[in-house]
Amino acid sequence: xxxxxAAGLAASRGGRRLFQGVGFALEPGDALxxxxxxxxxxxxxxxxxxxxxxxxxxIIAWDDGDIRADLDEYRGRIQILGHADAVKPALRVGxxxxxxxxxxxxxATPGRVDAALxxxxxxxxxxxxxxxxxxGQKRRLALARLAAYDRPLWLxxxxxxxxxxxxxxxxxxxxxxxxxxxxxxxxxxxxxxGLADARTLSLxxxxxxxxxxxxxxxx
Amino acid sequence: MATxxxxxxxxxxxxxxxxxxxxxxxxxxxxxxxxxxxLVMAFRAPPDYQQGETVRIMFIHVPAxxxxxxxxxCMAVASAAALIWRHPLADVAAQxxxxxxxxxxxxxxxxxxxxxxxxxxxxxVWDARLTSVLILFFLYLGYIALANAFDDPERGARAAAILxxxxxxxxxxIHFSVNWWNTLHQPASIVRMxxxxxxxxxLHPLLIMALAFQFIFLALWILRTRTAxxxxxxxxxxxxxxxxxxxxxx
Amino acid sequence: xxAFVALVHRDLRLAFRQxxxxxxxxxxxxxxxxxxxxxxxxxxxxxxxxxxxxxxVTALLAALLALDRLFQTDWExxxxxxxxxxxxxxxxxxxxxxxxxxxxxGVPLIxxxxxxxxxxxxxLHELPMLLLSLLLGTPILSLIGGVGAALTLxxxxxxxLLSLLVLPLEIPVLIFGVAGADAVLAxxxxxxxFLLLAGMLAAxxxxxxxxxxxxxxxxxx
Numbered sequence: 265x266x267x268x269x270a271a272g273l274a275a276s277r278g279g280r281r282l283f284q285g286v287g288f289a290l291e292p293g294d295a296l297x298x299x300x301x302x303x304x305x306x307x308x309x310x311x312x313x314x315x316x317x318x319x320x321x322x323i324i325a326w327d328d329g330d331i332r333a334d335l336d337e338y339r340g341r342i343q344i345l346g347h348a349d350a351v352k353p354a355l356r357v358g359x360x361x362x363x364x365x366x367x368x369x370x371x372a373t374p375g376r377v378d379a380a381l382x383x384x385x386x387x388x389x390x391x392x393x394x395x396x397x398x399x400g401q402k403r404r405l406a407l408a409r410l411a412a413y414d415r416p417l418w419l420x421x422x423x424x425x426x427x428x429x430x431x432x433x434x435x436x437x438x439x440x441x442x443x444x445x446x447x448x449x450x451x452x453x454x455x456x457x458g459l460a461d462a463r464t465l466s467l468x469x470x471x472x473x474x475x476x477x478x479x480x481x482x483x
Numbered sequence: 484m485a486t487x488x489x490x491x492x493x494x495x496x497x498x499x500x501x502x503x504x505x506x507x508x509x510x511x512x513x514x515x516x517x518x519x520x521x522l523v524m525a526f527r528a529p530p531d532y533q534q535g536e537t538v539r540i541m542f543i544h545v546p547a548x549x550x551x552x553x554x555x556x557c558m559a560v561a562s563a564a565a566l567i568w569r570h571p572l573a574d575v576a577a578q579x580x581x582x583x584x585x586x587x588x589x590x591x592x593x594x595x596x597x598x599x600x601x602x603x604x605x606x607x608v609w610d611a612r613l614t615s616v617l618i619l620f621f622l623y624l625g626y627i628a629l630a631n632a633f634d635d636p637e638r639g640a641r642a643a644a645i646l647x648x649x650x651x652x653x654x655x656x657i658h659f660s661v662n663w664w665n666t667l668h669q670p671a672s673i674v675r676m677x678x679x680x681x682x683x684x685x686l687h688p689l690l691i692m693a694l695a696f697q698f699i700f701l702a703l704w705i706l707r708t709r710t711a712x713x714x715x716x717x718x719x720x721x722x723x724x725x726x727x728x729x730x731x732x733x
Numbered sequence: 734x735x736a737f738v739a740l741v742h743r744d745l746r747l748a749f750r751q752x753x754x755x756x757x758x759x760x761x762x763x764x765x766x767x768x769x770x771x772x773x774x775x776x777x778x779x780x781x782x783x784x785x786x787x788x789x790v791t792a793l794l795a796a797l798l799a800l801d802r803l804f805q806t807d808w809e810x811x812x813x814x815x816x817x818x819x820x821x822x823x824x825x826x827x828x829x830x831x832x833x834x835x836x837x838x839g840v841p842l843i844x845x846x847x848x849x850x851x852x853x854x855x856x857l858h859e860l861p862m863l864l865l866s867l868l869l870g871t872p873i874l875s876l877i878g879g880v881g882a883a884l885t886l887x888x889x890x891x892x893x894l895l896s897l898l899v900l901p902l903e904i905p906v907l908i909f910g911v912a913g914a915d916a917v918l919a920x921x922x923x924x925x926x927f928l929l930l931a932g933m934l935a936a937x938x939x940x941x942x943x944x945x946x947x948x949x950x951x952x953x954x
Contacts, residue, residue, distance in 0.1 A: 280726065316814070317954040339818045348811025354750040355743070366739035369820030409815075566947075621901040628897055632888035641951040642884045646898060649880060649944050653902050656933070660905035667912060 266291055268417060268448055273322035274472065275308050281472030282308055284321065288465055292416070292446040295439065295459050299452070300467035306452035307347070309467070310421045313450060314344045340369075343415040345423050349406040353395035357386060357405060360394060361412055368413045380412035383438060384431070400426050407431075411438055418442060420451035432457065496572055496712050503705050510705065514698035521695045524688035531685075540598040542688055546696040547591035548612070551619055554584030554700065558626070559651045562644035572708075574640040575715075577647065578630050579707035583700060585623035591616050611665035615658050622650045736821045737829050744833030754799040755837040759845045762795040766849045777854045784853035785863050785914040789907055792842050792867060796874045797899065799838060801892040803830055803882040808952065817953055823946035831872075831879040831942070839871035862923055863914035869930040870910040876941035877902050883948030906933060 266289030274284035282305030288296055298306045312319050315335050324331050331338040352360060361380055362372035370376070381387045384404040389397070397405065403426045410418060418439070424432050436457050439449055451457075521542065531538035561577035564570055595613050596606050607613075630643035748754055769787050770780060807813040816826050846867060850860050881899040885891045909926045916923030 280722070314814075314818070316817075336822060340820065342818060344814060344818060346811050346814060348809070348814075350811040350815050352743075352747060352810070352812070354747050359743075359746070363739055363743045364815065367736045367816070367819040367821065369736055371735075372739070618901050618904060621897075625894075625898040625901065628894055629884060629888070632885065632890065632894050634889070638887070638951060638954075641954075642888075642948060645944055645947050645951070646884055649902070652940065653905075656905050657901070660908045664908045664912065 268326055269328075270313070270324045271322055273309070273312065273324070274320045275305055275312055275317075276320050276472070277305070277308055281320075283467050283470040284472045286322070286465070286467070286470045288463070290448045290450070292448060293443045294448050295443060295462035296448075296450045297453060297457075297459065297462050297464045298450065298467060299454075299464055304467040306467060307421050310344070310346075310419050310450065310452060314342060314419050315339055341415055342417045342419055343410055345406055345410065345418070345420045347421060347425075349402045351394045351397070351402045351405055353393070355394055356390070357381065357392050357394060357397070358390040360405065361408055364409050365412050368415075370413045376412065380408045383411040384408045384434060400428060400431065403427055404431055407435060407438065410442070414445075414447075416447050418447065418449040418451070420449065422452055422454070424453055424455050424457060499572060500709065500712070503709060507702060507705050507709075510698055510702040514695060514702050517691060517695035517698055521688055521691035524691055528684050528688050534602060537598055537601050538685070540594050541685075542692045544591055544594035544598060545689060546693045547587045547594060548616060549693060550696045550700050551584055551588035551591050551616060553697075554580050554587055555619065555622070555647075555650070555654070557704070558584060559647045562647040565640065565644050566648070572712075574637075574644065575711045576704070576708050577644060578640060579711055580704055581623055581627050581630070581643075583703055583707070585620060585627065587696075587700070588616050588620040588623060592620060609665065611662045614661045614665065618657050618661070619654070622654075626650070736819055737825055740816075740821065740826065740829040741833050741836075744830060745836060748833070748837040754802075755841045758795040758798050758838040759841045761798055762791050762842055762845055763849055765791045765794065767852055769853070780854040781856055782918070784850060784855035785859060785918075786911050787853060788846055788849055788855075788863065789867075789870075789911045789914070792846070792871065793874060793900075793903055793907060795842055796838055796871060797878060797896050800834070800878040800882050800899070801885065801895050803834055803879060804886050804949065804952075805882075805891065808886055813949065814953065817949075823949055824942040827879050827883065827942040827945040827949070828938075831875045831945075834878070835872050835875040839875055842871060843867045856918060859914055859917045862917050865927065866910040866913040866930060869913075869927060869934055870906050873906050873930075873934050873937045874903060876937040877906075880941050880945045880948065883945035883952065886948065886952040906930070909933070 269287070269289040271287040272284075273286040275282045286309065290296060298309060300306055308317075311317055313324060315324075315331055315338060318332075326338055326341065355363070358374075358377050358381070361377050365372040365376060365380075378387060378390070381390060384407050386401065386404055386408060389401070394402065394405070407423065410420075423435055427435065432455070436459065439451075439457070439459060442449060525539055525542040528539070528542075530536050558577050558580040561573045561580065565573035565577060592613065595610075595616070599608055599610075599613075600606050626643050626646055629646055630639045633639035633642070766787055769783075773779060773783070804813060807816065817823060819826070821829070843864060846864060847860070850857075850863065855863065878895075878899055881895045881902075884898065885895045888894055909929045913923045913926035913930060916926060
């Protein structure tokens, strides 16, 4: 009875089957690393896990209940980091983070904002407009959101892209800390982040087979 | 634009094809027969003492107006089914109905204008009913444009389905407001088509024509749905062929 | 509630910092309205009779200008996904963004109506009624526009398509808005029109965010 699990997941994109039969089970403190070649469906799987889109088969469950039963409640438990950083050039670094904290339903106190910025080494840029940030700094600001408020499940799509070695180390530190607090993380990466006893799921092991089902389409 | 859908989501349309294989010829025959009878009756009906021969335009105009509205109802029901049960056949059916509805409303507008030229002395009058039909025509155009505006046809189908339901809520409001606006600006002195009482000599051909239009709509709707399904099937086969050749080379 | 205020606040901040949208709408409104005397002739009586209609139609078009970007930028930079994960239901996200849109474009349009009314020789007795009708009507335009913006998210030619979808749906607002303002001219009671406008606003407040949120969910899939 795992807290977060998936079974028999299959997905397709643009009419092409990506993978099928994917399953895993995570307990508090677990980490799952998704690997696979480009186009194997890592991003699609992460989006499915976040409740965006429906799998063509299979089930995703939180505490043994289908996440689709109450998607809003489930989404209150997760944090996602996608390819886009969701950084607004016109806002200041501190304003943006305070906005995200308020939107998550937490109190956006200055101390909280500072602590989250410090976690990614951006504390001195608090009043800087985001349009002055480099790509790496924008990425770190997006990571600061993870530290800014507490959600038990992190879904990270290529979190290390655009980060320097030091930032990757602090990302690994944030993930370790999150897991110590009982958090779970599912992430895709091409890079070894050095996560302690993380499980690996290779999507190449779940190739989609055109079943040649007896449907009207194939006839 | 071809209606292609993610094939994995498709319920098996074979049953629909089998069923309509049987039904479609009968429906088409019924449409042709009732249209022929209706037209003969329409031309045999006595000319109206006020409107003269032009009254015959009504035999096309009124059924077209009815079908314009009924098409929207069919489209909305199919859209609701597509949104609630995610039945892909419903998506295809909703999109197949839209151009038919647009055609019927356009026919209604054109015949209305033709009727109006001798009766009102002008090709267009902002009569409450005609105005409502004109807005309905715009709604159809918006629906068709939205359904075809996405690179992912499935997304277009969903957006258009939501739009058609928004339209259902809005149509009565539009109808009411246009009526109200019309009485505000034009005292009800205009000769309206079809008075409070209709003589049987007019009513009977009208009913037959209404029936004929129903059959025409149903037959065309089924035909369009079948065409869309076959198109999607062709796309699917092409996609598979492309995928297969890719594997061979890799 | 906090999150709602934070979202409205952010949108207002973005609008003021990046400037433009509200100001552009107002400029368009003033310019387009002042084209009419060139088109239909400058006779004061004629202008006075059609002024309310011109103002309503141009305000309606001006309110459409910035609509296609209502969700677009948030969608492109990944913010919309974060909004979907926030403590706010998507319906309230839509409502907050429509409110911000109204504050940024609707309110300036209402204020700009006063000079435009003077230009078009509107009867000054009619002006308060016109302003009231715009006050009730422009929020409905923002709400209906929100539905259109959500449905056309990611579409090709989003802006033009949006107008095509939204304009027919806005006709009732136009009818009762103009009628409410013009009733004074004709010496009629205008209470019914304003009640109907208020009723439409009351209906649009829950229904439009509901439909728009459904559209956003589809866009996020």
